[in-house]
Amino acid sequence: MATRKTRKQKQPAPARPKDSGRLQELRRKIDAVDQRLVRLLNERAGLVVEVGKTKRADGTPIYAPHREAEVLRKVLSSNQGPLSERALEGIYRELMSGSFALEQPLRIGYLGPPGSNSHAAAVKQFGSSVDYEDLREISGVFTEVRRGHVNYGLVPIENSLGGGIVETLDAFKANAQHISVYGEVQIAVHHALLANCQPSQVRRIHSKPEIFQQCRNWLSTQYPGVELMPAASSSRAAQIAADECRKALEIGAEPGAAAIGTALAGQLYGLNVLFPRIEDDPNNITRFVIIARQNARPTGDDKTSLMFTTDDKPGALVSVLGVFQSAGINLSHIDKRPQGRERWTYTFFVDALGHRDEPTMVAAIEQAQTHCRELIVLGSYPRSRRIL
Numbered sequence: 001m002a003t004r005k006t007r008k009q010k011q012p013a014p015a016r017p018k019d020s021g022r023l024q025e026l027r028r029k030i031d032a033v034d035q036r037l038v039r040l041l042n043e044r045a046g047l048v049v050e051v052g053k054t055k056r057a058d059g060t061p062i063y064a065p066h067r068e069a070e071v072l073r074k075v076l077s078s079n080q081g082p083l084s085e086r087a088l089e090g091i092y093r094e095l096m097s098g099s100f101a102l103e104q105p106l107r108i109g110y111l112g113p114p115g116s117n118s119h120a121a122a123v124k125q126f127g128s129s130v131d132y133e134d135l136r137e138i139s140g141v142f143t144e145v146r147r148g149h150v151n152y153g154l155v156p157i158e159n160s161l162g163g164g165i166v167e168t169l170d171a172f173k174a175n176a177q178h179i180s181v182y183g184e185v186q187i188a189v190h191h192a193l194l195a196n197c198q199p200s201q202v203r204r205i206h207s208k209p210e211i212f213q214q215c216r217n218w219l220s221t222q223y224p225g226v227e228l229m230p231a232a233s234s235s236r237a238a239q240i241a242a243d244e245c246r247k248a249l250e251i252g253a254e255p256g257a258a259a260i261g262t263a264l265a266g267q268l269y270g271l272n273v274l275f276p277r278i279e280d281d282p283n284n285i286t287r288f289v290i291i292a293r294q295n296a297r298p299t300g301d302d303k304t305s306l307m308f309t310t311d312d313k314p315g316a317l318v319s320v321l322g323v324f325q326s327a328g329i330n331l332s333h334i335d336k337r338p339q340g341r342e343r344w345t346y347t348f349f350v351d352a353l354g355h356r357d358e359p360t361m362v363a364a365i366e367q368a369q370t371h372c373r374e375l376i377v378l379g380s381y382p383r384s385r386r387i388l
């Protein structure tokens, strides 16, 4: 019997509700504004091209944090809304990222691989029009800046929960004569538990030691006794955990490896987010510094980072700090690392509010030096007040 082909009836496409006349009119207006915006953006870009020529002719650094701070201050203070400050700042950061491409392409080194918190901070600060180089160690970021293989580097310096990042402080000790702090960036940091197994199957968690510290309470409640494996960065930890899972599956074993890292690292290396936001403090912030081979100019709202070792005598540290107190200079950060050559002597790291070119700061540094074996100004740079 001949089968009768049932002919598919062509269904009429569901009627799309027509945009109202009002919506069409508003969109026409937006299109007209966009045309004006593009003209204005290119007028700005034309000026930036000229700035680039001038800078290249006289050797002025292309990235100018003091000028960026000024641009953002002026733009944000003239903003009457309804656009939020955050949205406007994001637009301007991306605009200035585009400026680098017009003036001279920039290369930024950070602690990788991609998907790390350093990567997130670098992209928030430098936008999408620069080149990035992911480096394996914090010390490697210093080396590459020093050698000129990258124009700038971005390294974590302290976390609001866990304190100082020892590798960065030690790298400053090793490179202080050649590297300047050129800027700072603060970002909100959220950690996720990433794995390819059920939560109850996790046997081993990889991450950066500082991150274990930032999730200490959560880990001790959820995973007491689980093996914590240190890695150079959280994104490296995600790569390692993903590799271990793959190998376990290949031999038919249970994939018990997990990592603590960003949700982006999970996506990049093929791990699921088992638990998001496991940091003990929901307002977890990490401060990064931008390192360079040049000094940043004053803006009127700056910080100066200093590194010093004191004389081995009672009250030496108090004397140094007292100099800043007497000068009315606020200190926003203090940290210490073993000095390395003599036991129980320390290298101190201090951030003072003000620029190294300001007369009160010049005098205070000179006076502080009299109480130190060695004092090095690591750099002055615009103070960052916003969390990106």
Ligand SMILES: O=C(O)C(=O)C[C@]1(C(=O)O)C=C[C@@H](O)C=C1
Residues within 6 Å of the ligand: 048, 051, 052, 062, 063, 064, 065, 067, 068, 071, 095, 096, 099, 100, 103
């Ligand atoms: O004014 C400069 O020095 C510029 O290079 C221009 C510009 C900008 O787009 O406004 C771009 C990059 C700098 O870091 C600062 C500002």
